Amino acid sequence: MPYTLEEMVREAKSAYDAGAAIIHVHVRWDDGTPTQDRERFRVVMDAIRAACPGVILIPSTGGATGMTPEERLQPTELMPEMATLDCGTCNFGDDIFVNDMPTMRAFGKRMLENHIKPEYECFEMGHIDTVLKMVKKGLLPGEPMQFNFVLGVPGCTPPTAGNLDWMVKAIPAGSTWTATGIGKSAFDLAAAAIPMGGNVRVGFEDNLYLSRGVLAKSNGELVKKVVDMAALLGRPVATPAEARAILGLDK
């Protein structure tokens, strides 16, 4: 697990070199404590951009459970082109990940003001409905929308192809989406998403294993496995420039 600046850049570059067009970024202090500190994000993201030319960065506004909304919003002050936006409260194992309506309204307001495209993190079907209703009211940035269906968090929607299909059918035409399977479902969910026209996120935030009992040596190893799966299915991965066009970030 990367803690230091050097380790975080090494891991991002391993993913980029393996074919990742987007890096989702969390940061930690050197002792491993998760933080949403704006300056820590600035230093890490600048260093990743230098090591991975053209890569799209999506800093987290989820942080870690127990952080305040103000604390979590700090990376949006850096005007990233995208950032995550978590779309509802849910259990995270023994913890509660709080994303109540006031929090979501505040995050939506910030992203509208700073012209940040959210990646809508949906752990449950109701989260999609919340996004669509808030977009209609002008409280969240609208089309084209990017969703990330994060399935397999203990306490949330199980990571099955059927559940993924149900959620994909609930989003508006013209939206883009990514599937993220937690733990041992990471590659099963990728295998379901690729032929459905979805994108895939893998990495140490979600899963540490390359296969049963085999720890991945780097984020790049996890990415390479998905790149190989996509190639087998005739869906070569996008370059960062192509991904930027697909997401509507080039307009």
Ligand code: ZN
């Ligand atoms: Zn995250």
